[in-house]
Amino acid sequence: MDSQPSRLNALALPLVIVGGALVIVAFILVFTVTPLVSGEAATNGFLEINGQYITNKLLLSQKIFYFHMPAAVVSMLALLFTAIYGALFLKTRNSAYDLRARTATEISLVFVLMTMVTGLAWTRYDWGVWWTWEPRLTTYFILMLMVFGYFILRTAVSDPERRAVYSSVFGIIVFINVPICFMVTRLIPSSVHPVIFRTDSGLPPLMLIPLLIGVAGFGCIAFALYRQRLRTRQIEQRIETLKLHLDELSLEG
């Protein structure tokens, strides 16, 4: 499967440029065209202005959302590929699929970390705390731990075949676990912290368009990174095989 370099590799550079451009366009749109959103006032829960409590104000920090959500969507997509390639590996036992699953998880890790950092910035500036057990945050925290677990599992198994089987199985289970996590944290309210929901449905076009551009941009960048990483790995493997051949030849000679 990996003997011939894939034509998709040629797409990596153009895609990273297109993706970068799209993200920049989304960035400009978000700060120019998109209106500010009112929300709970930062840090105190309310502001006192002229003896009146103002509980609503326009949030600049809401702009984080346009980068936070695309990163989250892309990280989930990457995990979907981990699960698909994991299943393909279990079916065919072709190590090329394991390589793809691993690379997809690496890309997912990058975007999960990005989601976590932007999420923490959001909780800090909108809710006034660094951390709260809010459903989406909790789900992502658990997801991050599972992605860490995937890599630690990989390093803990030395036999390549066994490592590939274990990580494929774990990747599939992780992908199934994430929606369950989200449903559980969303449907069962905790008694300590109120569950805070924003009605994200029915976004006005001026908010939706930059969001979609952001998703497309991050998607392009993620795919380009994936191809580049995969190509590096494939070249590494070929060098290893060539070295082995060389060693054999020099032993014979």
Added chain:
Amino acid sequence: MTNKPRVSAWQHYRILLGKDLRREFRTREMLTSMGIYTLLVLVIFGTALVQAAEKVDILQMSGGLFWALIVFTSLLGLNRSFAYEKEDGALEGVLLVPLDRSVIFLSKLTANLLFLLVIEVIAIPLFFVFFLSGLPLQPTLPLALGPLLVGTIGIAGIGTLLATITINTRGKDVLLALLFVPLIFPLLYACVSATTLAICASPALYDIYPAAMALAIGYDVVMILVSWLLYDFVVSA
């Protein structure tokens, strides 16, 4: 081949389960270590709460504490349950028998479930004596048995699959915890909430308890099915 008596999957299951139970009955290795561990975790909880015991609502906390106890104890038991299979190559012997691999999963799941249930039967009275004696017991308390059973089944199910994976890795004890805790999270969350509602007889009981139970049961069904399907790959690798 044809005139040999065929051994059914059910018989395989009974033989494998019987082997695990007989071994435990003779050595009492797992139950002793898990039981003592339970007691130690209770001592740690008691120490951790000693400064706050008068001020915190222990009834509200006890559901969560009890589940923390179950998770820690089950980690210990799950690690042990495959350790002895590995020691003398016993698992290889089992794998040489032409049997459906998922039968191994089901028998191990049942054994782990039974051991955990025995530990819970010991742990519940201890927990009550140490933390809840003298507190008003609510009439809805028996409802806490629901999440307890569903949660234990889920822990045994996903734990059996993960223990089979981690037994062949470096640093298996730590790795099992690392894979197990995040995967068990949704089940834990649902069970803690259902248990707490039942213990406190919270007014929200009839709104949230059914949803929490439905989610916990859904988690069990999905995860055990997936583990059952994937077990063949894991145990043969």
